[in-house]
Amino acid sequence: MRGRSWTGLPARVLLVAAVVVAASGCGGDVDMARSEASREEATVADAQVAGDIVRTLAAELYASLASGDDGNLVYSPASIAVALGMLRAGATGASADQLDALLGTTGPDQLHPALNAFEQALDARSGERDNADGESADVALSSANSLWAQDGAQWETPFLDTLARFYDTGVRQVDFADAAAARDSINGWVADNTEDKIGELIPPVAFSDATKLVLVNALYAKAPWDTAFHDAGANDFTTIDGDVRQAPAMSLATTFPYQAGDGWQAVTIPYAGRELAMTLLVPDAGAFAAVEGRLDGELLGAVLGNTQTAQVDLQLPKFGLRTATTLSDTLATLGVTAPFDPLTTDFAPMSTDPDIVPLTVGEVRHEATITVDEEGTEAAAATSVEVGQGSAPVDGPVELTVDRPFVFVLHDVETATPLFVGRVTDPLA
Known part of the structure; x- marks a missing residue:
């Protein structure tokens, strides 16, 4: 297994799926490492595959999230799928196999084009639309991605190419040793991309010296x-x-x-x-x-x-709901354990930088909110x-x-x- 010699704790990857997004922003000026590769064109067939992936994940997540609690619930299987897709772009071995099994795909050649087509389809749904009375109405729908990495860390070129081609993003550089500043940057980006519906996705004391990468997807809908x-x-x-x-x-x-x-x-x-x-x-x-x-x-x-x-x-x-949860245990019940285990995880396709490997997933955080009234729905x-x-x-x-x-x-x-x-x-x- 690659990258198995180290001292101390493994570096930690924090996977975050935010829900409720729209405008773009970065929560502060930061440097970005991004491939010059162009985003891939999307096909209707790939978007249909994404539908299959997200429906399957939605049902599996529901069974776990709804068990043991009779309370209200809201989550975004689409946001979680995209965040896991970005993680899959840097995985190999057991971690890759388990993510493929959870998402019901044959591998990255199917997964990444599908999620790319899905996100581009969402962008196409935004804009002015006629309602039943023939009047113009604004529909806002978008999915935004960002990765936040330890400043100075080196990332593999194929990994950066995949992020650019299929997820329209690169890797932003922050210093996790300054945990408060890193948290403010990420939360600021999430707030910008959720019309301030989610402003504190990353809680205090979430980062440590072991944190090396945070993957974020934010999905916003208002119609x-x-x-x-x-x-x-x-x-x-x-x-x-x-x-x-x-x-x-x-x-x-x-x-x-x-x-x-x-x-x-x-x-x-x-x-x-x-x-x-x-x-x-x-x-x-x-x-x-x-x-x-x-x-x-x-x-x-x-x-x-x-x-x-x-x-x-x-x-x-009418109703308004908010759910904030960690998904690590949920993913484990669904068979995804290798990314969390330093003895079985392998993210060598993501980075082989000796200063940060081996990488292992520490937390998966998710927050969603929704408001439904006479006029329509937001998130x-x-x-x-x-x-x-x-x-x-x-x-x-x-x-x-x-x-x-x-x-x-x-x-x-x-x-x-x-x-x-x-x-x-x-x-x-």
């Missing part, structure tokens, strides 16, 4: 509904614990993509331009745990790709559900009052890629 909802006052909502709460609600009666299955209903609400949508999976009363337990990537793709429509009188609570996500391939057509109007726990997914329509996923078990919590 108005294709048809705005109406305020519906306060409606009853029965929480996961059975308590009945009065929650601010909104309503809309129109034609939606809609389907129903064994113990659940699902409705898809488009945003202006109909390139993005939020799908709600609403289990029947008392069936939330059973439906939640049946999620996988294939079924998630089926429910997100539904095109059958119905006239739906929809009422649902949102939701849904994973089992559905048959083609349920029976729906006759007549449907009344769907979301007065109980539900799952939500903010997703790209063309590729059925989930951007944000979560659940609401108590809209007032």
